[in-house]
Amino acid sequence: MSTPTAPLLKVENLVKHFPIRGGLLGREVDRVYAVDGVSFELAAGETLGVVGESGCGKSTTGRCILRLIEPTSGTVTFDGRSVTGADKQQLRALAREMQIVFQDPYASLNPRMTVGAIVGEALTIHRLTRTAREYEDRIVQLLETVGLAADHMRRYPHEFSGGQRQRIGIARALAVSPRLLVCDEAVSALDVSIQAQVINLLEDLRGPLGLSYVFIAHDLSVVEHISHRVAVMYLGRIVEIAPSRSLYTDPRHPYTEALLAAVPIPDPRVKRKKVHLQGDVPSPIHPPPGCHFHTRCPLAQTEQCRLERPPLKPVGEPGSGHWVACHLR
Numbered sequence: 122m123s124t125p126t127a128p129l130l131k132v133e134n135l136v137k138h139f140p141i142r143g144g145l146l147g148r149e150v151d152r153v154y155a156v157d158g159v160s161f162e163l164a165a166g167e168t169l170g171v172v173g174e175s176g177c178g179k180s181t182t183g184r185c186i187l188r189l190i191e192p193t194s195g196t197v198t199f200d201g202r203s204v205t206g207a208d209k210q211q212l213r214a215l216a217r218e219m220q221i222v223f224q225d226p227y228a229s230l231n232p233r234m235t236v237g238a239i240v241g242e243a244l245t246i247h248r249l250t251r252t253a254r255e256y257e258d259r260i261v262q263l264l265e266t267v268g269l270a271a272d273h274m275r276r277y278p279h280e281f282s283g284g285q286r287q288r289i290g291i292a293r294a295l296a297v298s299p300r301l302l303v304c305d306e307a308v309s310a311l312d313v314s315i316q317a318q319v320i321n322l323l324e325d326l327r328g329p330l331g332l333s334y335v336f337i338a339h340d341l342s343v344v345e346h347i348s349h350r351v352a353v354m355y356l357g358r359i360v361e362i363a364p365s366r367s368l369y370t371d372p373r374h375p376y377t378e379a380l381l382a383a384v385p386i387p388d389p390r391v392k393r394k395k396v397h398l399q400g401d402v403p404s405p406i407h408p409p410p411g412c413h414f415h416t417r418c419p420l421a422q423t424e425q426c427r428l429e430r431p432p433l434k435p436v437g438e439p440g441s442g443h444w445v446a447c448h449l450r
């Protein structure tokens with residue numbers, strides 16, 4: 122995974138366990154292993170898709186990267202600066218460079234604020250504009266950047282469609298001129314045709330605005346076209362990470378194969394294995410030991426699968442950047 126320049130974002134061994142408290146004393150009686158040792162790098166200008174079923178730890182990973190929640194352990198480094206070790210002031214500076222776009226624009230936009238106030242809030246917080254005129258001009262510019270109009274600034278979120286609200290959320294994130302956007306299921310709640318419009322918008326903005334994306338989705342088909350690389354998560358761990366093409370045409374992890382088997386293929390020449398998974402995703406409160414996937418794995422389950430955590434190891438052509446965490450592949 123060598124890149125000529127230092128990565129923009131580096132996540133190393135990220136762990137987030139949520140304690141479950143019980144009893145009169147509120148002692149920790151159990152824990153949710155939401156993120157269980159996630160590592161990856163993101164180059165400047167790159168889009169990394171992160172996929173996996175609901176509950177596998179995607180949002181928790183995204184929130185830990187921005188320190189919206191505190192990781193249990195592990196490190197996050199942005200442009201050579203420690204995020205996990207940052208104090209309040211450093212974190213504030215980092216917040217201008219890393220932003221998040223949430224799934225639910227209905228819940229994340231304050232219904233009592235005008236669109237202009239929503240988009241402009243960060244300009245005030247970070248003192249990015251000096252005069253009222255500058256402030257207003259910047260809001261107009263941001264709205265136009267995301268395909269909305271200047272006169273939308275005086276309206277309220279409820280007056281907009283789902284796709285437009287997501288554009289407002291994107292404009293708000295762009296206000297501070299960030300370099301990294303974590304898009305957490307940013308299009309998942311939208312109709313398929315609207316999804317494509319928002320994805321195209323994000324893709325069009327990436328180069329001109331110098332953005333990089335961590336693009337979270339539960340569906341492999343959503344991230345395929347926008348991502349340079351894709352990471353597949355299962356129960357708090359990355360089980361496979363590879364350049365998109367390589368992942369979609371030559372998946373190595375049985376879980377990735379199963380996810381892909383559920384994605385319709387437009388090209389009839391491409392043949393995919395039919396893999397059907399048994400049972401449900403186990404609880405992240407008591408994840409299986411060894412390989413988290415072994416209880417549902419269609420491959421032979423060896424003693425090693427049941428006992429040892431498989432590390433990510435390179436597969437395929439040397440330097441291809443295709444990594445898989447499976448003892449049998």
Ligand SMILES: Nc1ncnc2c1ncn2[C@@H]1O[C@H](COP(=O)(O)OP(=O)(O)O)[C@@H](O)[C@H]1O
Nearest residue numbers: 139153155174175176177178179180181182405
């Ligand atoms: N604040 C929290 N307290 C306890 N458990 C949580 C909390 N947030 C998330 N979880 C649990 O952590 C796991 C991963 O959640 P999440 O990161 O939201 O997954 P995803 O985004 O992939 O659907 C889930 O089992 C979820 O229930």
Ligand SMILES: [Mg+2]
Nearest residue numbers: 179180181306
């Ligand atoms: Mg989520």
